[in-house]
Every structure is written in C-alpha cells, then in structure tokens.
Amino acid sequence: MPLPPLVEPVAALSDAETARTARHRTLAGLGDIGQRRLAAAHVAVVGAGGLGSPVVLALAGAGIGSITVIDDDEVEHSNLHRQVMHRHADVGSPKVDSATRVTADLSPETVVHAVRERLTPDNADRLLAGAHVVIDGTDTFETRSAVADACERLGTPLVWGVLQEFHAQITVFWSTPPAGHPAVRLADLYPPDSVGEVPTCAQVGVLGALCLQVGGIMAIEALKLLAGIGEPLLGRVLVIDALRSRQLEVPLRPTTATETPTAKTPSAVPMLTAEQTRAAQDAGATLLDVREPFETATGVIPGSLLIPLDPLLANPAHALPDPTARVIVVCAVGFRAQRAAAALRLAGIDASVLAGGLAEWRFETVPA
Missing domain, CATH: 3.40.50.720 (NAD(P)-binding Rossmann-like Domain)
Structure with missing residues (x-):
C-alpha cells in the first residue's frame, strides 16, 4: 500500500x-x-x-x-x-x-x-x-x-x-x-x-x-x-x-546486531588466496567455475566443475552433484563468484571464493 x-x-x-x-x-x-x-x-x-x-x-x-x-x-x-x-x-x-x-x-x-x-x-x-x-x-x-x-x-x-x-x-x-x-x-x-x-x-x-x-x-x-x-x-x-x-x-527483512547467521542470514563469504585454493583442491574441494561457456572455452583450472552463474542462482540447493562437498567458486575477477558463493551458503553449502578470480590464480601460480 x-x-x-x-x-x-x-x-x-x-x-x-x-x-x-x-x-x-x-x-x-x-x-x-x-x-x-x-x-x-x-x-x-x-x-x-x-x-x-x-x-x-x-x-x-x-x-x-x-x-x-x-x-x-x-x-x-x-x-x-x-x-x-x-x-x-x-x-x-x-x-x-x-x-x-x-x-x-x-x-x-x-x-x-x-x-x-x-x-x-x-x-x-x-x-x-x-x-x-x-x-x-x-x-x-x-x-x-x-x-x-x-x-x-x-x-x-x-x-x-x-x-x-x-x-x-x-x-x-x-x-x-x-x-x-x-x-x-x-x-x-x-x-x-x-x-x-x-x-x-x-x-x-x-x-x-x-x-x-x-x-x-x-x-x-x-x-x-x-x-x-x-x-x-x-x-x-x-x-x-x-x-x-x-x-x-x-x-528484505531487517536484522539485528545480535542476530546470528542462519539459512536466512548468511555469514560473510570466505575469501581464499590462490595458494589456499590450490591446497584446498588438493585436499578434495570442488572448484566451481561460474563463467559463461564462451569464457571457459578459453581455459579453465583443471578439474573445475563448470556451471554458469545464472543456472546456479536459479537453483543453488540442487545445482551441485554433491551438495555436501566443500566448494570454492571462481570467475574472471571474483564478483560473480561472490554472488554464487553467497547463494550456495544460503542453501547450506560450504562455499568460498578465489579472491581476485582467475587473474589472481594465474598471477600467483605461474613460476618465476
């Protein structure tokens, strides 16, 4: 009204x-x-x-x-x-x-x-x-x-x-x-x-x-x-x-300073460095690339799961083959990955983000 x-x-x-x-x-x-x-x-x-x-x-x-x-x-x-x-x-x-x-x-x-x-x-x-x-x-x-x-x-x-x-x-x-x-x-x-x-x-x-x-x-x-x-x-x-x-x-409902994160109020999305991301992948974490197909066609991190952002946001609770797995979301520079990770965390999935995106991955992992 x-x-x-x-x-x-x-x-x-x-x-x-x-x-x-x-x-x-x-x-x-x-x-x-x-x-x-x-x-x-x-x-x-x-x-x-x-x-x-x-x-x-x-x-x-x-x-x-x-x-x-x-x-x-x-x-x-x-x-x-x-x-x-x-x-x-x-x-x-x-x-x-x-x-x-x-x-x-x-x-x-x-x-x-x-x-x-x-x-x-x-x-x-x-x-x-x-x-x-x-x-x-x-x-x-x-x-x-x-x-x-x-x-x-x-x-x-x-x-x-x-x-x-x-x-x-x-x-x-x-x-x-x-x-x-x-x-x-x-x-x-x-x-x-x-x-x-x-x-x-x-x-x-x-x-x-x-x-x-x-x-x-x-x-x-x-x-x-x-x-x-x-x-x-x-x-x-x-x-x-x-x-x-x-x-x-x-x-959008108001929150209070004493309110604890729930399925309706997600906590801040953890941001990982390229080194932390590589270690997590080696330990079994799933790397989820949310770029568009024309972008992933130019190259991806080996072993990545490819789901573009919009299909993921449409149904984050059921988008992943294993919703219990730890997920690290990647994109070009990190913005889309943050949106995806926030949606996944709302669905109860342990999601983090590669800070800086693939540009940071390439920068930190290319040998001197």
Missing part, C-alpha cells in the same frame, strides 16, 4: 509547468496535487554517472522542484556509452555541469544545486541535509556506505541501485519509515565486511542500456515516495537479469 507523501504541495504550478506536465496530471493517483508535491520536492542525487544520468533526466522531466547533484568527476570518452546526460563536447568538463544544462533544457523551473565534491563520511550529512529523498548512483561501496550511514542519521529515505555486467539490484532503505513499516538499512542487504573488493566497470563491463532501465526505476521509486503513491521497494529488492530478460523480487 502507498506510504504517506513526503512533501506538502506547492500552492499552484505556473501556466508553463501546468502545460509541460499535463500527462502527469492526468494520471490517476498522481493528479494535480501529486504534481504539485513533486514541484515542492528536493532530491539529492549522489553520482552523475551511469545511474545518476538517467535519474537526473527523469527527475527533471517529472518536474522535481530542486535537485542537488553531487559528483567530483569529469566526463571521459569511456563514460558516453552509458552516461546519457553527457555529450562528446563535455569530455574533460565536470559531470555536474551536464546536470545543470540538461535540467534547464528539460525543466526550466527546476533548480539544480551542482556540488562538485566527493561525498565522504565527513561531509555526507552536510551535503545530504534538507533532501526529502536521496538517490545513490555511486559505484563504490565505500561511498555507498557513507551515503547510507548519513541517510540513517538524517532519517531520509534512500533509493539504492547497483549494477554490473548484465545484472542489477534496486531497493529502498529507510531508518525511520512510517509506523507499521520496519526500518530497513544497507547492512540488512550487505552486512558489514561481507562485500569484499568489488571490481570496477572497467574490469567486468556494464551494459549501457541497463543503466537507463535501472536509473528509470530508481527515479520512479523516488517519485512514489514523494507523492505518496504506489508501493515503494521498501523491504523488497528488485533483481534484474537483463541478458535473459528476467526480473524477480526478493524480500
């Missing part, structure tokens, strides 16, 4: 804005009052890259009154396949400048506060204060943690999304939701010290069009919260597999 709206509506829209948002105002459930709420809203967008770009475009098009865009980076050529807010002429310029330009082009009455500053634990509260909703479009867990911690302290709902390769997750965190709704935080999805080192887009790639899909969903979540319509993803995680055109919803 809808949550109460986060903002009071402005008294009236200008004639120009009334005409520009006419198709919003005819939406059942949103209507004129909902559009006036959007005009009164202040949204902070952290990151002006692959996710932040479509988010800013969607928020500006929707008629959000005020958008703070926080990013200290400059546009690079390699950004342009997915960061649709920027153009070739912007290469070398601050990303927040693009946000100011495109918002003015789409919604002249929307005010943009461009903050060319890296968000850190020291400045997060200051940069996010006053926002009705925060949208996290950053690409490192260090920054994501700083954003989430600040939102918890401020009591501000956080729309959160992450994607790499062909996969994505979107949800809403809120430390002080309305009565009757449990608080859900980033630590409920990714417990502290469970993430490990996440590879960058430069290492594993990202489907550009997926950024538009995920950014659009994140913007919709913010609009629903602001206007008090629909069912936000609070307590639910939307998981997208773009390569196979699949979406599924996973419930």
Whole structure:
C-alpha cells in the first residue's frame, strides 16, 4: 500500500509547468496535487554517472522542484556509452555541469544545486541535509556506505541501485519509515565486511542500456515516495537479469546486531588466496567455475566443475552433484563468484571464493 507523501504541495504550478506536465496530471493517483508535491520536492542525487544520468533526466522531466547533484568527476570518452546526460563536447568538463544544462533544457523551473565534491563520511550529512529523498548512483561501496550511514542519521529515505555486467539490484532503505513499516538499512542487504573488493566497470563491463532501465526505476521509486503513491521497494529488492530478460523480487527483512547467521542470514563469504585454493583442491574441494561457456572455452583450472552463474542462482540447493562437498567458486575477477558463493551458503553449502578470480590464480601460480 502507498506510504504517506513526503512533501506538502506547492500552492499552484505556473501556466508553463501546468502545460509541460499535463500527462502527469492526468494520471490517476498522481493528479494535480501529486504534481504539485513533486514541484515542492528536493532530491539529492549522489553520482552523475551511469545511474545518476538517467535519474537526473527523469527527475527533471517529472518536474522535481530542486535537485542537488553531487559528483567530483569529469566526463571521459569511456563514460558516453552509458552516461546519457553527457555529450562528446563535455569530455574533460565536470559531470555536474551536464546536470545543470540538461535540467534547464528539460525543466526550466527546476533548480539544480551542482556540488562538485566527493561525498565522504565527513561531509555526507552536510551535503545530504534538507533532501526529502536521496538517490545513490555511486559505484563504490565505500561511498555507498557513507551515503547510507548519513541517510540513517538524517532519517531520509534512500533509493539504492547497483549494477554490473548484465545484472542489477534496486531497493529502498529507510531508518525511520512510517509506523507499521520496519526500518530497513544497507547492512540488512550487505552486512558489514561481507562485500569484499568489488571490481570496477572497467574490469567486468556494464551494459549501457541497463543503466537507463535501472536509473528509470530508481527515479520512479523516488517519485512514489514523494507523492505518496504506489508501493515503494521498501523491504523488497528488485533483481534484474537483463541478458535473459528476467526480473524477480526478493524480500528484505531487517536484522539485528545480535542476530546470528542462519539459512536466512548468511555469514560473510570466505575469501581464499590462490595458494589456499590450490591446497584446498588438493585436499578434495570442488572448484566451481561460474563463467559463461564462451569464457571457459578459453581455459579453465583443471578439474573445475563448470556451471554458469545464472543456472546456479536459479537453483543453488540442487545445482551441485554433491551438495555436501566443500566448494570454492571462481570467475574472471571474483564478483560473480561472490554472488554464487553467497547463494550456495544460503542453501547450506560450504562455499568460498578465489579472491581476485582467475587473474589472481594465474598471477600467483605461474613460476618465476
């Protein structure tokens, strides 16, 4: 069911804005009052890259009154396949400048506060204060943690999304939701010290069009919260597999500091060095390679069991010939292996990960 709206509506829209948002105002459930709420809203967008770009475009098009865009980076050529807010002429310029330009082009009455500053634990509260909703479009867990911690302290709902390769997750965190709704935080999805080192887009790639899909969903979540319509993803995680055109919803419940790991709350995935992995294999552990067939065709660790990630995630409890065996999961650089190992551990299987993936294996095991 809808949550109460986060903002009071402005008294009236200008004639120009009334005409520009006419198709919003005819939406059942949103209507004129909902559009006036959007005009009164202040949204902070952290990151002006692959996710932040479509988010800013969607928020500006929707008629959000005020958008703070926080990013200290400059546009690079390699950004342009997915960061649709920027153009070739912007290469070398601050990303927040693009946000100011495109918002003015789409919604002249929307005010943009461009903050060319890296968000850190020291400045997060200051940069996010006053926002009705925060949208996290950053690409490192260090920054994501700083954003989430600040939102918890401020009591501000956080729309959160992450994607790499062909996969994505979107949800809403809120430390002080309305009565009757449990608080859900980033630590409920990714417990502290469970993430490990996440590879960058430069290492594993990202489907550009997926950024538009995920950014659009994140913007919709913010609009629903602001206007008090629909069912936000609070307590639910939307998981997208773009390569196979699949979406599924996973419930997310709050945990407590005293809660011990169970089948519903997996412990952190152990990370092994190449030397430890070789020793474990010699002792009888199964090496599980979750790369795609076109990747394993170029070479595998001898004796590895080959199961691509998606079939494994579809049924982790029954994917292995021997579910009682110790398993060490490998992939190219470790990101997919961590997802697979977490799913296996939820199914009660003893799973670890080769830290750094096959690149680390080759580096450590090639003789000098």
